[in-house]
Amino acid sequence: MTAPAIILSRPQLGENIGSAARAMKNFGLSDLRLIAPQCSWPNDRAMVLASGAGDIIEGARVFQTAAEALADIRVLFATTARGRDVLREILTPEAAATRLRTAALEGLKTAILFGSERAGLDNDEMSLADAAITIPTAEFPSLNLGQAVLLIGYEWLKSTDATPATRTRKTVAVPSSRADLIDLFEHLERELDAAKFFYPSEKKEAMVRNIRAMILRSRLSDQEVRTIRGMIVALVRNKYRGAS
Amino acid sequence: MTAPAIILSRPQLGENIGSAARAMKNFGLSDLRLIAPQCSWPNDRAMVLASGAGDIIEGARVFQTAAEALADIRVLFATTARGRDVLREILTPEAAATRLRTAALEGLKTAILFGSERAGLDNDEMSLADAAITIPTAEFPSLNLGQAVLLIGYEWLKSTDATPATRTRKTVAVPSSRADLIDLFEHLERELDAAKFFYPSEKKEAMVRNIRAMILRSRLSDQEVRTIRGMIVALVRNKYRGAS
Numbered sequence: 001m002t003a004p005a006i007i008l009s010r011p012q013l014g015e016n017i018g019s020a021a022r023a024m025k026n027f028g029l030s031d032l033r034l035i036a037p038q039c040s041w042p043n044d045r046a047m048v049l050a051s052g053a054g055d056i057i058e059g060a061r062v063f064q065t066a067a068e069a070l071a072d073i074r075v076l077f078a079t080t081a082r083g084r085d086v087l088r089e090i091l092t093p094e095a096a097a098t099r100l101r102t103a104a105l106e107g108l109k110t111a112i113l114f115g116s117e118r119a120g121l122d123n124d125e126m127s128l129a130d131a132a133i134t135i136p137t138a139e140f141p142s143l144n145l146g147q148a149v150l151l152i153g154y155e156w157l158k159s160t161d162a163t164p165a166t167r168t169r170k171t172v173a174v175p176s177s178r179a180d181l182i183d184l185f186e187h188l189e190r191e192l193d194a195a196k197f198f199y200p201s202e203k204k205e206a207m208v209r210n211i212r213a214m215i216l217r218s219r220l221s222d223q224e225v226r227t228i229r230g231m232i233v234a235l236v237r238n239k240y241r242g243a244s
Numbered sequence: 245m246t247a248p249a250i251i252l253s254r255p256q257l258g259e260n261i262g263s264a265a266r267a268m269k270n271f272g273l274s275d276l277r278l279i280a281p282q283c284s285w286p287n288d289r290a291m292v293l294a295s296g297a298g299d300i301i302e303g304a305r306v307f308q309t310a311a312e313a314l315a316d317i318r319v320l321f322a323t324t325a326r327g328r329d330v331l332r333e334i335l336t337p338e339a340a341a342t343r344l345r346t347a348a349l350e351g352l353k354t355a356i357l358f359g360s361e362r363a364g365l366d367n368d369e370m371s372l373a374d375a376a377i378t379i380p381t382a383e384f385p386s387l388n389l390g391q392a393v394l395l396i397g398y399e400w401l402k403s404t405d406a407t408p409a410t411r412t413r414k415t416v417a418v419p420s421s422r423a424d425l426i427d428l429f430e431h432l433e434r435e436l437d438a439a440k441f442f443y444p445s446e447k448k449e450a451m452v453r454n455i456r457a458m459i460l461r462s463r464l465s466d467q468e469v470r471t472i473r474g475m476i477v478a479l480v481r482n483k484y485r486g487a488s
Binding site: 023025026027028051052089090091092094095131135136137138139140141142143147150151154157161163164165166167 | 270271295296297336338339375380381384386391407411
């Protein structure tokens with residue numbers, strides 16, 4: 001599956017091209033194209049800001065017109081700040097990423113077009129896109145070019161990423177057996193009984209239920225069960241010492 | 245609903261604190277806290293990079309220890325690069341945002357803790373968090389502090405944002421009536437008939453079906469239907485001229 005090309009139209013600052021390249025590398029994108037860059041090219045500041053993504057800067061292709069840069073693109077989305085008067089479908093980055101992924105899976109070459117830092121995309125460039133992407137923001141909407149590429153790249157990776165929403169390290173992922181838990185419960189309750197903790201006695205049953213629920217909620221590993229049992233032993237030993 | 249606090253532990257560069265503040269403002273966050281900043285504070289570079297978010301920098305609170313900075317926080321997530329050996333649940337930014345939103349709706353004060361640029365969070369700090377957040381990346385994982393805050397802030401806004409995944413401007417959102425569409429179809433087909441476009445005639449029915457489907461697919465507005473009818477009139481007029 002081919003990842004989308006990132007196409008920057010008339011970028012003004014090498015720094016921003018560098019940040020964009022770095023953001024691309026963060027999220028598995030590599031095809032960088034520049035339309036009529038307004039800064040010198042090749043550009044030292046771009047290389048510095050790209051940090052570990054110098055290969056993307058070196059592989060970037062420069063075109064003089066949008067028509068040339070877009071020639072092989074079959075699905076094209078254009079980013080625009082909110083409020084632009086375009087007669088066009090507007091997608092969230094997430095919805096755009098899903099469509100780009102679907103197109104890529106069908107073997108279609110896709111791209112996302114970003115305008116210049118100052119002026120964004122002009123109407124001619126917008127008119128070439130299948131849809132617009134607007135990044136949702138709070139009342140303070142200004143995102144710089146590197147940030148916009150970062151968020152779009154992030155959604156692209158997410159759309160192909162199988163990371164579960166929540167997970168735990170292996171050591172925690174294997175919860176202790178019921179046998180060990182029951183041994184722990186009985187050990188703890190025996191010592192608490194000996195210490196006359198359950199008072200008044202008619203409340204014992206409810207108290208035991210609460211303590212067990214509290215322990216179960218933390219989904220203990222085998223090692224953690226052993227640690228707690230050691231703690232109980234230590235505390236009890238200490239108490240006898242104190243009492244002697 | 246109170247948005248999460250952003251807590252930066254031992255940040256090294258004013259620039260990064262400024263970028264973080266700007267990203268916060270982009271996505272509706274305002275409570276910035278610093279634990280033992282390693283740069284001078286107040287910091288000019290932070291103000292410059294914050295751009296329109298100077299109020300967040302000015303309102304930032306500085307604490308000497310994590311315990312002080314976190315005192316009022318009831319739900320705390322800590323960001324960590326992948327691979328950290330923490331015995332802790334790991335959330336995607338999206339899952340974390342959902343949980344933060346749920347907690348905030350319950351009136352709980354929440355926060356996200358970010359480590360220093362060089363070393364991240366230490367184990368003591370991690371041990372105070374309810375869960376870790378790891379941002380999914382491609383093989384090139386390094387995100388700077390400002391970028392990490394940007395992505396977390398973006399997911400926070402998304403979790404409260406009602407922007408539909410896809411929408412169109414009002415002018416397009418009102419599709420033309422069937423009556424106008426049928427008039428258009430008949431106008432076009434009448435002129436094509438006159439121009440002997442439908443050949444061989446037994447294919448006419450299928451050709452008409454394809455043309456109608458093509459037109460319907462673009463979900464035309466009233467104005468666009470009028471434009472197309474004008475185009476047909478103009479083309480036909482031109483043809484008669486050419487033939488005369």
